[in-house]
Amino acid sequence: MLDDEILYGLFAFNPVNVFYLGNFLGYNVKIQTREPSFAVFPRDENKPTILVVGSGDLWHVATGPRETAQIIPYSLPTNWSEFAGEKSVGDGLKAMGGFAGLWPINEPGLSERESQWLATEQRFAGQFMPTPQHALVRAVKEAGLAAARVAIDDSRIKDSLRIAQHDTTTCVDGDNIFRKIRVVKSDVEIGHMRRVAQANQAATMNLIRQLDVGASNSDIDRLFGIEASKLGARSTWLAAGSVGGLSDGRIVADQPILLDAVSQINYYHGDFGRTVVFGEPNDKLISRTKLLQEGWHAALDMMRPGVRYSQIERVARAAMKRHAVQIPTIGVIPHSVGLQHTDEPYRDNMPFQVKDDLVLQENMTLTVDFPCLEMGWGNCHLEDLVRVTKDGVEPLATIDSPLVVV
Numbered sequence: 001m002l003d004d005e006i007l008y009g010l011f012a013f014n015p016v017n018v019f020y021l022g023n024f025l026g027y028n029v030k031i032q033t034r035e036p037s038f039a040v041f042p043r044d045e046n047k048p049t050i051l052v053v054g055s056g057d058l059w060h061v062a063t064g065p066r067e068t069a070q071i072i073p074y075s076l077p078t079n080w081s082e083f084a085g086e087k088s089v090g091d092g093l094k095a096m097g098g099f100a101g102l103w104p105i106n107e108p109g110l111s112e113r114e115s116q117w118l119a120t121e122q123r124f125a126g127q128f129m130p131t132p133q134h135a136l137v138r139a140v141k142e143a144g145l146a147a148a149r150v151a152i153d154d155s156r157i158k159d160s161l162r163i164a165q166h167d168t169t170t171c172v173d174g175d176n177i178f179r180k181i182r183v184v185k186s187d188v189e190i191g192h193m194r195r196v197a198q199a200n201q202a203a204t205m206n207l208i209r210q211l212d213v214g215a216s217n218s219d220i221d222r223l224f225g226i227e228a229s230k231l232g233a234r235s236t237w238l239a240a241g242s243v244g245g246l247s248d249g250r251i252v253a254d255q256p257i258l259l260d261a262v263s264q265i266n267y268y269h270g271d272f273g274r275t276v277v278f279g280e281p282n283d284k285l286i287s288r289t290k291l292l293q294e295g296w297h298a299a300l301d302m303m304r305p306g307v308r309y310s311q312i313e314r315v316a317r318a319a320m321k322r323h324a325v326q327i328p329t330i331g332v333i334p335h336s337v338g339l340q341h342t343d344e345p346y347r348d349n350m351p352f353q354v355k356d357d358l359v360l361q362e363n364m365t366l367t368v369d370f371p372c373l374e375m376g377w378g379n380c381h382l383e384d385l386v387r388v389t390k391d392g393v394e395p396l397a398t399i400d401s402p403l404v405v406v
Helices: 015-022 057-063 112-123 132-142 156-163 175-182 187-210 217-230 283-302 309-321
Strands: 009-012 038-042 050-054 070-074 149-152 170-173 234-241 257-265 268-277 333-336 365-369 372-374 378-380 386-388 393-395 403-405
Touching (some): 009 175, 015 175, 050 057, 057 112, 187 365, 217 257, 268 378
Parallel strands (some): 050 070, 268 403
Antiparallel strands (some): 038 050, 257 268, 333 365, 365 386
């Protein structure tokens, strides 16, 4: 990908891409600071990938369960008042130092973890940068990209470089480049996707068993969050009833509702959809959910490397047409899933985002949405996660009936 674009590195500001390159999502991201972290990835394999994080994040790195990229930490400037009114700052800022220096330390009472935190800060003594902008410039230089052409995923990276008086790196828009790279998953990522697909589906089915007529969207959201957490996942969102919620504000007997559930493990997303009815399904509901199943099975049979999204849609629609005289409005929407719910590139050379007609590649992880909405009657849905293999697809969880009767 970097060869195609004649690029020598990638700079990430978006937390999704920072995590992808640096394997870390820190405290400053979670509290949504202005410039929480950066990642710098050089094309040169002899140069390090570098993660820029705040001093407090070093404690998480010290005792965390994961390895990260090489780290350059930043803290706070001690002489900031000298630069009031300035639009950029060179080397005159002084860094305060580590997070631990702000607090008293009772050394005889230190736990093992606290000792690890202090040891990590001591390892970086004298290396703290005063701002994230200055830490970014240092990372750029250490990665050998001070005068290179690189892709950035956010225009604020240019502002950060300018503030730290660095203007020799050529930055080009790279958000879609990151998306193209991420769309094919590594073996480790596929493991994450398989785990979250299964947990997300199980959490949804466990949720359904606890619901009854009269339950509200708030009830559903709360229970889904609990069930997801029991399985080591974190609820992202759950569309229940429709994208606007339940049409009556609560579950109504005999009215079909869709459930479209998304949760994440290690920041990778599961995506699962089913149709639920509390009561006896009528012929119309049975017929519609049967159409969704026919379309999905036809898509599964033809999905493999080299197939385009548009071909999936065409084959699914043709299959549904063979099983009904009159086809209701049904969406057939393939999309990749990963670190984002819709984890895929868009069309190049457009001034706005337009969904691309992607070609399937081995080790893509994706789903196909089959929503069918009819205001005044009810809504149906079906979707499952799969991995593209060398000659077909592998379900990442259980593919079964689109209709769940309670």
